[in-house]
Amino acid sequence: DQMKIFDTLNAASPSVTVIDVRAGLLSPALASLRDIGFLDAAKSGQITFAVFHILGPSIASLDEIAQTANFMQGAKYFLVKNFINDTQFFQWDQATYNSYFHRIKDATELTIPKLNEMAYEQVEVSSVPFLKFVANKGVNDEAANYSFVLRGYVRHWLANVWSEFDRIKLTDLVGSSGKSPKSSGEK
Numbered sequence: 001d002q003m004k005i006f007d008t009l010n011a012a013s014p015s016v017t018v019i020d021v022r023a024g025l026l027s028p029a030l031a032s033l034r035d036i037g038f039l040d041a042a043k044s045g046q047i048t049f050a051v052f053h054i055l056g057p058s059i060a061s062l063d064e065i066a067q068t069a070n071f072m073q074g075a076k077y078f079l080v081k082n083f084i085n086d087t088q089f090f091q092w093d094q095a096t097y098n099s100y101f102h103r104i105k106d107a108t109e110l111t112i113p114k115l116n117e118m119a120y121e122q123v124e125v126s127s128v129p130f131l132k133f134v135a136n137k138g139v140n141d142e143a144a145n146y147s148f149v150l151r152g153y154v155r156h157w158l159a160n161v162w163s164e165f166d167r168i169k170l171t172d173l174v175g176s177s178g179k180s181p182k183s184s185g186e187k
Contacts, residue, residue: 006038009047016174026053026064030071043074050076050173052110056084069104076173077107083114108168113160119153122146130154 005017021029030051033039042049053068055061065079123133126146134155138144165171 006036009038009041023054023056023061024064026051027067027071030068034071039071039074045074048076048173049074050078052078052080054080054082056082065104072104072107077104078110078168079104079107080110080112082112110164110168112164113157115157116150116153119150119157122150123154130158134158 005019008015008017019029030039038047039049041047051068051072053065055065068077123130126133126138126144128137128139128144132138132141133144133146134151136144136146136151
């Protein structure tokens with residue numbers, strides 16, 4: 001299945017491929033991409049390669065930044081602060097923060113704000129994407145009866161997330177910006 005994903009890179013029509021790598025496996029995945037020549041293709045501009053490195057506010061998560069540094073030449077590297085709870089990313093200790101977040105030249109920070117817990121839980125229970133929840137639609141697009149307040153929290157959260165995507169010019173990265181992006185990685 002891995003070969004099927006990467007063998008489509010030379011397809012005539014531009015496409016975006018998203019690969020979700022389990023926590024702790026980013027460095028081995030990047031080593032494999034190096035070994036098959038994928039990272040060389042990114043360095044030479046044949047493909048656009050973006051890594052969205054989802055970080056938690058733990059030292060173990062932050063240590064992974066150092067492990068990925070050697071693989072990021074030619075890649076667009078996004079350090080994604082994912083606020084799943086109220087913990088912080090070491091802003092209180094600027095030395096610790098800087099030692100991790102400034103290790104890779106040209107890395108871009110992206111902040112995914114925390115969604116209200118009750119709203120998140122209701123979206124999960126509903127088993128629908130965020131947009132369907134906001135639109136008050138069920139699994140098969142039937143009308144639903146989700147809380148107006150919880151839909152408001154999700155709507156506001158989505159607007160903040162999209163604002164971050166606009167700030168980093170995500171549509172330029174995956175859209176038609178001169179050359180066709182062929183692949184995008186996500187962790």
